[in-house]
Amino acid sequence: MTLATLGLYGLGTMGSALALNIAEKGFGLHVANRTDDRIPEFMDEAGELADRLTGHDDLAAMAKAMPAPRAIILMVPAGAPVDGSIAELLPHLAPGDTIIDAGNADFNETRRRTAELEARGFAFIGMGVSGGEDGARHGPSMMVGGTRASWEGIRPVIEAIAAKFDGAPCADHFGPDGAGHFIKTVHNGIEYAEMQLIAELYGLMREGAGMAPAAIGARFGDWNAGPLKSYLVEITAEVLAATDRTGIPAVDAIVDAAGQKGTGRWTVIEALKLGQSASAIEAAVAGRAWSADRIGRAAGAALFAPERGAVDLPADTLAEALLAARIVDHSQGFSVLAAASDAFAWDLDMARIAEVWRAGCIIRSALLDDISAAFRDGAPHGHLAFAPAIAETLKSVLPALRRTVSAATASGHPVPALSASLAWFDTMIQARGTAALIQAQRDFFGRHGFDRVDGGAGRHGPWWG
Numbered sequence: 114m115t116l117a118t119l120g121l122y123g124l125g126t127m128g129s130a131l132a133l134n135i136a137e138k139g140f141g142l143h144v145a146n147r148t149d150d151r152i153p154e155f156m157d158e159a160g161e162l163a164d165r166l167t168g169h170d171d172l173a174a175m176a177k178a179m180p181a182p183r184a185i186i187l188m189v190p191a192g193a194p195v196d197g198s199i200a201e202l203l204p205h206l207a208p209g210d211t212i213i214d215a216g217n218a219d220f221n222e223t224r225r226r227t228a229e230l231e232a233r234g235f236a237f238i239g240m241g242v243s244g245g246e247d248g249a250r251h252g253p254s255m256m257v258g259g260t261r262a263s264w265e266g267i268r269p270v271i272e273a274i275a276a277k278f279d280g281a282p283c284a285d286h287f288g289p290d291g292a293g294h295f296i297k298t299v300h301n302g303i304e305y306a307e308m309q310l311i312a313e314l315y316g317l318m319r320e321g322a323g324m325a326p327a328a329i330g331a332r333f334g335d336w337n338a339g340p341l342k343s344y345l346v347e348i349t350a351e352v353l354a355a356t357d358r359t360g361i362p363a364v365d366a367i368v369d370a371a372g373q374k375g376t377g378r379w380t381v382i383e384a385l386k387l388g389q390s391a392s393a394i395e396a397a398v399a400g401r402a403w404s405a406d407r408i409g410r411a412a413g414a415a416l417f418a419p420e421r422g423a424v425d426l427p428a429d430t431l432a433e434a435l436l437a438a439r440i441v442d443h444s445q446g447f448s449v450l451a452a453a454s455d456a457f458a459w460d461l462d463m464a465r466i467a468e469v470w471r472a473g474c475i476i477r478s479a480l481l482d483d484i485s486a487a488f489r490d491g492a493p494h495g496h497l498a499f500a501p502a503i504a505e506t507l508k509s510v511l512p513a514l515r516r517t518v519s520a521a522t523a524s525g526h527p528v529p530a531l532s533a534s535l536a537w538f539d540t541m542i543q544a545r546g547t548a549a550l551i552q553a554q555r556d557f558f559g560r561h562g563f564d565r566v567d568g569g570a571g572r573h574g575p576w577w578g
């Protein structure tokens with residue numbers, strides 16, 4: 114297959130880094146940006162790599178200058194900028210050309226764009242890229258959705274620029290249309306949960322045990338040498354060790370209101386639409402929303418004047434609690450992926466997803482190595498936590514999660530994601546729960562009917578005579 118001429122539009126943080134990565138791997142690349150004064154600046158940043166880069170004044174000029182077949186990567190914000198860029202491009206493309214949306218798109222929009230563009234003879238690839246600026250520059254993890262033929266057209270480039278784990282590229286094609294963007298969305302949902310869990314444990318050590326940020330950072334550093342080894346634990350250790358220019362811990366100089374751009378929320382929305390609940394991820398999205406309500410929290414603090422008790426649990430207990438909750442948030446994320454795979458007939462390869470997340474991306478961790486092995490060993494569809502090796506670990510660390518959540522809630526320390534993880538586990542190991550009563554209530558007020566334990570569907574209770 115002829116390798117398409119490559120172009121990239123959007124030389125912001127991610128686009129610039131990705132363009133330099135592509136050029137460094139020996140590929141020629143056409144580049145353009147909405148505001149064209151970025152081009153000379155970018156060429157300067159590129160140094161010797163500028164020889165492989167051709168800058169253009171705008172998107173149309175770039176497309177016109179590129180010989181067909183073209184593959185044009187868009188690295189612009191999700192939503193209207195993607196649609197606007199596609200509309201600007203189309204008059205200058207020929208059937209067989211490929212547009213690649215490498216930003217964080219809502220997979221529903223990717224499905225719509227795929228249908229519209231394929232009907233006109235163009236190929237559209239929705240590609241999730243993870244790893245932040247450093248990953249994009251030196252090796253991101255990439256999740257590709259689109260036709261297999263369009264994937265084969267860009268595969269050599271994507272595999273060359275991807276992060277490598279044991280020499281294998283952390284990039285793959287997972288299915289048609291929105292599959293790649295959906296996987297990236299769930300990746301980010303898991304990322305939200307992991308960050309929230311880490312923040313909750315930081316809060317317990319800081320407020321409950323009175324530890325200084327640097328000491329907590331050192332603890333995260335220790336944890337990063339064991340089963341909790343992960344990029345997020347590693348950077349937490351670095352962040353907490355840092356001192357601000359004013360001499361205080363860097364973390365204390367930062368307003369406690371977390372930002373969000375939508376991927377965590379999308380994960381929760383799609384999970385609910387699929388009849389799932391990724392409750393640890395949901396708690397993380399809620400945690401960010403509550404953090405942003407600073408006025409409300411200040412009013413609550415003044416009104417209730419909370420007195421938080423001491424929580425001084427051993428470091429090993431907190432570490433095990435984190436591992437248990439991390440298993441749950443990954444399990445929930447993979448359940449959402451399994452449900453989407455069934456709903457959209459994507460036939461997602463869960464082991465391969467875990468494998469491409471093992472390097473380059475923000476949630477890379479030792480746990481993902483165990484998870485990919487569990488899927489290769491035939492983990493039950495949609496129930497990662499019940500795969501033998503994972504369940505064995507969970508059994509050993511679950512008591513620590515229970516102890517941590519109990520101590521935290523008894524002393525007034527908020528741990529929404531840790532609690533949600535524990536509640537999910539306790540629910541999922543109940544062969545018979547309490548939903549029979551809910552079914553009875555539904556039948557009582559709405560004649561909704563229920564299934565009987567001794568057989569028979571759509572039955573009604575004695576309250577209907």
Ligand SMILES: NC(=O)c1ccc[n+]([C@@H]2O[C@H](COP(=O)([O-])OP(=O)(O)OC[C@H]3O[C@@H](n4cnc5c(N)ncnc54)[C@H](OP(=O)(O)O)[C@@H]3O)[C@@H](O)[C@H]2O)c1
Nearest residue numbers: 123124125126127128147148188189190191194216217245
């Ligand atoms: N930052 C990350 O860690 C990260 C990680 C993974 C994925 N992403 C995703 O990657 C994409 C780009 O993010 P970024 O962090 O690189 O953003 P960024 O630094 O803000 O850069 C945005 C780029 O898009 C261009 N742009 C903005 N609005 C546009 C419009 N309406 N039409 C055409 N071009 C427009 C900007 O051009 P101007 O120079 O003219 O403003 C700039 O080149 C987003 O979808 C983001 O969610 C980001």
